[in-house]
Each structure stands twice: as structure tokens, then as C-alpha cells.
Amino acid sequence: MSTTTVETSAAKTARTSSAGTSGGSRRRGEIGPGARLASHGILIVASLAALFPIVWLVYLSLGPDKDDYLHPGGIWGKMTFDNYTFVLQNTKFFDWLQTTLIVVLGTTLIGVVISATTGYAVSRMRFPGYRKFMWVLLVTQMFPVAVLMVPMYQILSDLQLIDTYLGLILVYCTTTIPYCAWLMKGYFDTIPFEIDEAGRVDGLTPFGTFARLILPLARPGLAVAAFYSFLTAFGEVAFASTFMLSDTKYTFAVGLQTFVSEHDAQRNLMAATAVLIAIPAAAFFYFVQKNLVTGLTAGGTKG
């Protein structure tokens, strides 16, 4: 008697579950053909939306005239790389490249070196003022550009640092260092502190432990901090537009704006320059993106 009851209820659950998944036996985690089609459809639409503005920019950069963007159909017939050769030969592209590289690499180097020791200190030691210090690091990250822009401008012009590489590097350090310190703290937290103890037992000072044992182990974390500083400094617009005055010292973010002024808009050249900047930047991004995303969230998820 009891056996039959069990059987019927089991049969019932089997029936409902098969009805729920719209027929056919399917392994867990797999999805039905309809849902799959819909997923592909949405993803394709989203991919096109993500891709189109960039493809369009590349396409426009091949049109020789500055008003070609209004008649995109006409570009097919007269595609040319003239814009690219013109940009490379007759504009200040290489000056901008030089500025960008100096500023970005300078920021990255200074930022990573300085934030590494701090990240270690806040990861390993609890000293009086620890909480306040972390709070300061957190708040500094969310400074709007508008807060420091005016005083920075005044101070840098007093020090004659407006329109210099050093001035811009120092300004960028204010935004990258607090974040890198957080990031490095997150990474140092994952290194077991038995290693520190072993170093201490063998007679190393805290500094020696840091330099000889921990720093070599933290290379991936240092790399993420470096990538982050690099990308931040590369894409920064506000400070660069305000503090760099002579057109040989523009970074890419500023230089690109010069093609469109009130009097003239050389959109074809602008598009070509944009593509020239975007290709290496995007390649670098794809190269490091896996580390970057894990670093950003891991650095964030450990308080």
C-alpha cells in the first residue's frame, strides 16, 4: 500500500518537472532551443550596438574629404589611406605620442612604487590612525575633478609647472595613488603572513621582509596597479585640457580635440587620428583585461 503512494507521487513529480521544462529530457544547466535562439538574438543585437560606433569611425577615417561623414555612401568609391599618411606626416601626432608616453609612464611608475609600500603597511600592520588613513584613501578616490582643478591650477602656476610634464604627472598621481594603494592592499592580503613570519624568524627587518620576500610574490598585483594607472592616465581629459597649453605638449586626449574648432572641422583627419590612437590602446586593454577585472573586484571585495 505504502509503496504505491510513493510511486504515484514520484510519477507526479516526474510529470510536472517534464512539463515545466517543456518536454524532452535535458541535462541541468542547458537551455531550450527557443531560449537559446532568443539569447543569441539579444547578444547579437548588443554586440552590433557595441561594435557599430567604432566600425563607423574606422569607415569614416577612410573618406578623403572632411564632409564625407554626411555622405557615407560616397566613401565606398574613393577609399584611401591618405588621411593616415597626412596625420602621421603633417600633424603633431608624434609630439602628442611623446607627451602621452612620458606622462602616462611617469604616473604609472611613481604611482606603483609609492603605493606598494603603503599597501603593504595597511595590509600587515595595525597602527594607531589606521582607520582614519583608510577613510582618507577612500574619500580621495571620489574627489570630483572640480574640487582640485582650481587650487591645482593656482599652485602649479605659482610653481611654474603649468604646461610641463611634471605638473601633469603630479596631478594624475593624486587620482591613481589612493586607488592603487587599495588595490595593492587587496593583493597583499592574499599573500599568507606565515611568509612574513618566516622572514622575521630568519632575522629580516620589516623592510627586508617587504623588499626581499613579499614584493617578488606580489608581481601580479603590481601589474594590475600599473595597468590601472596606465589606463586612467591615458584616458584623462579634464586636467590635460586645462593644464597643457602649447600644442606640442598635448596628450592624445587634448590633441584629438584640436581638429574640430569653431572655424574648421577636419573630421576625416580626426577620425584617422582616433583610429591610430584606439588600436594600440584597445590591444593593450585586451591584453590585460582579464587581470584588470579580477584585480578591480578583488581589490574591492576585501575590506
Next chain:
Amino acid sequence: MTVAIDRATGRRRGDRAPKPGPVQRLRRGYQKHWYAYAMIAPVVIVLGVLVLYPLVYGFYLTLTDANSLNSARTIGVNHIDATYKFIGFDNYADILWGDTAYDRFWSHFIWTIVWTALCVTLHYTIGLGLALLLNQKLRGRTLYRMVLILPWAVPTFVTVFGWRFMLADGGIINSFLETLHLPTPLWLEDTFWQRFAAIMVNTWCGVPFMMLSLLGGLQSIDASLYEAAEMDGATAWQRFRHVTLPGLRSVSSTVVLLGVIWTFNQFAIIFLLFGNTAPDAQILVTWAWYLGFGQQPRDFAQSAAYGILLLAILIVFTSFYRRWLNRNDQQLAI
């Protein structure tokens, strides 16, 4: 029993002799922690010189009537000393309650709030939707992922110009709308459509970060939870509501906070999309820049005052957000 151990020295906290006097305590504290202070010293010095000093100086400027005509400046070989004077809190009063305060501050304030709320909502929902789709076993998943993060990979200052070409009068978007016999708005001139375009471009730029972070969060949810839910007969919606969303909570609270801060401070998109041509579509950050650097004479004092107000808004928001999260027994990730 757990004993807090200073990780670098291995010393236990708490097992020390009876409380010594203040001088001795100071000396002992110095001896015990001097290497920690030495290690954070570079950052403290850098932040002190590059952040704290400008912040204090900026705050001082907001209490004056400094602009580009009365600040210290050098013209040729002549150095002109600053002649601005102290006026107390007049700048703040003027911004918040003065004549035309609505047009100058409150309209931008409301637009900034709307902008932040709409953008972060769109970022989060679209990012979550795409992350859920990418978390399935699908053919070509890696390819989709690579293509979908393209807007993040290309620097913003490049893609914004791509959008400008597309949105221009006679650009591809309006030509396309015209062939469909739909109205063709003046995206870069009409205030409403400017705002619409700004939100659209920012959404396009910001979704990939949300998508990747949430995808990481989804992948870290224990699969056996779904198994258990399915065994108990939970529908797809119930699994999403009671397994996925709670599992994403810590990632979500972090990325939403980051998203709010970044969107609130978003300078590049509006600045590059419109330049100085759209006074009504400026959010507070770009408006502050315009006051201080985009007009003649440059009004340094008011611009700095906007900066301080912005910082105050962000700090208030963040502390409420943290308190709200803590009340719900969550740890904020940052």
C-alpha cells in the same frame, strides 16, 4: 580564543604592562609602529602635498572673490600681485540662494541627480541582463564577450567623437531615422535631445564594466545552490530572485557605489560631446569647469565652491549608503 597578532612583528596585541604615562606611551607607540609609519610616509607626504594642501587652499579660495582678473599673474615680465579679498561665505550663499540660483545651480543639480540615477540604473540592468546571457552554455560565448567589452577597451575620448559624427545633423543616425520616416531630432542642439544623447553615450560606455563585474559575481555563485533550488521545484524566476540576486549582493553593492561615483563625476563624455555649446546639458562637474576655465573672466572662487559642494554631496551620499548597507547586515566591499 583568538588573539590579535600584529602580522609583521608577531607580537600579540593586548598583553602589555600596566598603563604607562602619556610621554612613555607616545615613545612606546613610536617604537612599536615606526616602520608602519615609515612605510605609509611616502603616500602621506604625497597626499598631503598634492591633495590636502590644494583642498585647504581651494576652500580658502571659495571664501574670496578670486577670478582671473584679480589673481596673481605674470604678463610678459611684469608680475601682478593678487588683489582678491576675503568675503566669507558669500559664494555659497550666492550659489544656493542668490538671484537666479535656480538657473545656475539647482537646475544643474536636478539634472545631475537624474543623470546619475538613470545612467546607473541602465548600466546595472543592461549589464546584469548581458551577464546572465553570457553565463549560459552558449556557442560563441567568448566572442560575444570580447565584442561587448569593446566600448570599455577603446578610450572614451575616442569613442565620444565617433558618437559625435553619428549624432551630427545629417549624420548616420538621423539619415537612418529619416528613411524610416521618423522624426529627426537635433541631437547636439536641442536641450532635451542633448540630455538624451548624453545618457545614451554614457550608457554605451559604462555597460561593459558592470557586465564583466557581474559576470564574475555570477560565476562565483555555488552551483549546488541552483541544484538544490531546482530539486525543491523553484521556477526560473524564483531561482533568480532567491539564489542569483542574494549571491550577487556584495558585488552589486560595490559596483553600484563605484558607478554612482563615476557617473556623478563623469567629465569626459559631456565635455567632449557638447563642448561649450550646451549650457543646459552640463552636469555640476562640467558646469564647475565651465565657470572656472571655460569663460572669460574665469571665476575661480565660484568654481572652487561648486567643487566643495560636489564633494560634500558625494561624502553625504556615501556615508548614508554605507549605513544603509550595514543596517542590512552587509559589508560594503570598499
